[in-house]
Amino acid sequence: MPATIILGGQWGDEGKGKLTDALAGDADVVVRANGGTNAGHTIETERGIFKLHLVPSGILNPACICVIGAGVVVDPRALRKEMDDLAARGVDLAGLRISDRAHVVLPYHPLLDQLEESQRADDEIGTTLRGNGPAYADKVARRGIRVADLLDRSTLRRRLDREVATKNQTLVRVYEQPALEVDALFDEYAALGESLEQYVVPAEMVVQDAIADGQQVVIECAQGAMLDVDYGTYPFVTSSSPTAAGACQGAGVAPTQVRRVIGVFKAYSTRVGSGPLPTELHDATGRTIRERGREYGTTTGRPRRTGWFDAVAARYVARLNGISDIALTLLDVLDAFDEIKVCVAYEANDVSIDEAETGHPRSRGRDRGYRVARRVIDYPPAREGQWDQLSPVYETLPGWRQTTSEARAAGELPPEAQAYLRFLEEAIGVPISLVGVGPAREQLVPLRAGADSIVPAVAT
Ligand code: IMP
Numbered sequence: 001m002p003a004t005i006i007l008g009g010q011w012g013d014e015g016k017g018k019l020t021d022a023l024a025g026d027a028d029v030v031v032r033a034n035g036g037t038n039a040g041h042t043i044e045t046e047r048g049i050f051k052l053h054l055v056p057s058g059i060l061n062p063a064c065i066c067v068i069g070a071g072v073v074v075d076p077r078a079l080r081k082e083m084d085d086l087a088a089r090g091v092d093l094a095g096l097r098i099s100d101r102a103h104v105v106l107p108y109h110p111l112l113d114q115l116e117e118s119q120r121a122d123d124e125i126g127t128t129l130r131g132n133g134p135a136y137a138d139k140v141a142r143r144g145i146r147v148a149d150l151l152d153r154s155t156l157r158r159r160l161d162r163e164v165a166t167k168n169q170t171l172v173r174v175y176e177q178p179a180l181e182v183d184a185l186f187d188e189y190a191a192l193g194e195s196l197e198q199y200v201v202p203a204e205m206v207v208q209d210a211i212a213d214g215q216q217v218v219i220e221c222a223q224g225a226m227l228d229v230d231y232g233t234y235p236f237v238t239s240s241s242p243t244a245a246g247a248c249q250g251a252g253v254a255p256t257q258v259r260r261v262i263g264v265f266k267a268y269s270t271r272v273g274s275g276p277l278p279t280e281l282h283d284a285t286g287r288t289i290r291e292r293g294r295e296y297g298t299t300t301g302r303p304r305r306t307g308w309f310d311a312v313a314a315r316y317v318a319r320l321n322g323i324s325d326i327a328l329t330l331l332d333v334l335d336a337f338d339e340i341k342v343c344v345a346y347e348a349n350d351v352s353i354d355e356a357e358t359g360h361p362r363s364r365g366r367d368r369g370y371r372v373a374r375r376v377i378d379y380p381p382a383r384e385g386q387w388d389q390l391s392p393v394y395e396t397l398p399g400w401r402q403t404t405s406e407a408r409a410a411g412e413l414p415p416e417a418q419a420y421l422r423f424l425e426e427a428i429g430v431p432i433s434l435v436g437v438g439p440a441r442e443q444l445v446p447l448r449a450g451a452d453s454i455v456p457a458v459a460t
Pocket residue numbers: 011012013038039040125126127128129130131132133222223224227236237238239272273274
């Protein structure tokens with residue numbers, strides 16, 4: 001059976017973990033495709049709250065094989081601790097598999113992440129400081145250490161000797177930091193390799209065999225597509241590809257083996273770290289969204305920036321990723337508002353923005369003697385400077401001012417909430433199959449069921 005991809009459609013933290021966990025009830029294999037401990041999934045179950053960073057969300061289903069794919073960067077210290085914590089709470093780890101091709105985050109990576117951020121000064125990215133960027137940089141520079149290397153003492157020693165020598169030059173000469181000690185690192189990471197060895201496999205073969213056997217395979221991306229290193233708000237992005245294409249690459253699955261791409265979106269926007277967020281609200285409304293949505297980072301605890309739903313970014317993500325279904329989470333957060341806005345276009349007030357490049361002219365006028373071009377842009381621009389010149393064009397919809405968290409079917413949602421969902425579907429161009437009205441699994445409300453829908457899998 002072809003695979004299903006779950007990805008975040010915005011800037012991360014859309015609630016992918018809960019959806020993956022729900023789909024994992026039916027899935028044979030769940031594969032995590034990208035990212036590292038920068039990600040965090042919170043899953044609330046009857047067994048309590050689980051905060052996962054590296055282990056795929058399907059781990060709570062003992063029948064599910066949970067694969068950490070080749071596209072992930074694995075911090076073995078953090079993974080070992082996460083596994084031990086799960087085991088201590090009675091979670092069975094027998095289904096865990098770790099790709100031998102996944103790259104390893106070593107202690108110099110978080111160190112460099114911090115030092116590089118401090119050098120960026122006003123231009124800082126606001127990374128999670130977990131070392132993911134430097135680890136991916138080493139991977140593409142072909143100097144990374146992989147999980148397979150942890151299992152081979154002589155390779156590990158050789159590669160660590162070379163890497164630590166190089167990193168020490170940067171640490172000592174550029175950043176005036178103490179040098180790292182290679183012997184201690186080697187001992188610790190060889191031991192970590194030994195302790196993880198029973199889980200290490202050629203993961204892409206596990207996934208391919210599952211697909212060949214007609215099993216249900218779910219691939220989960222970390223972060224969100226607007227943080228993609230190619231199509232996100234570069235340079236304020238993560239260092240991997242949380243996209244449908246990235247999911248294929250990170251899991252070892254071909255595009256022709258994918259049946260469905262589920263985009264998980266919040267009913268509004270959030271972002272942690274720096275970078276464009278065109279609909280950001282700095283007022284009481286933004287604070288209400290933050291408090292009602294408990295918008296604080298799972299990994300760093302940072303308050304998230306909040307804003308209205310950005311349908312320009314969502315439509316862009318839906319198109320680039322071939323999103324077939326949407327799961328819209330946290331609708332209940334909007335229960336408190338008289339009016340709800342949706343950004344349907346960006347408007348540029350800058351004559352320097354070239355019409356041919358940026359899209360469709362909307363209106364032109366004369367203002368104080370010089371011509372001002374007002375143009376509507378219907379996709380996220382590449383040039384960093386353009387973001388500052390854009391203002392969101394909003395459509396305002398009536399709020400519903402009543403609780404939605406008890407709804408268990410589309411018809412039980414207030415009419416204004418149903419109208420809001422229809423408006424988003426139209427604006428994004430993709431049907432919404434599920435809507436989240438609270439943290440519990442049963443609060444994922446099916447909007448439409450069909451033969452090929454995600455709804456039956458979640459509802460059973
Ligand atoms: P990094 O991935 O730690 O290098 O951080 C790069 C950017 O991605 C920063 O703005 C982070 O806040 C953001 N980011 C990374 N992982 C996540 C995530 O799981 N959720 C939301 N934002 C994330």
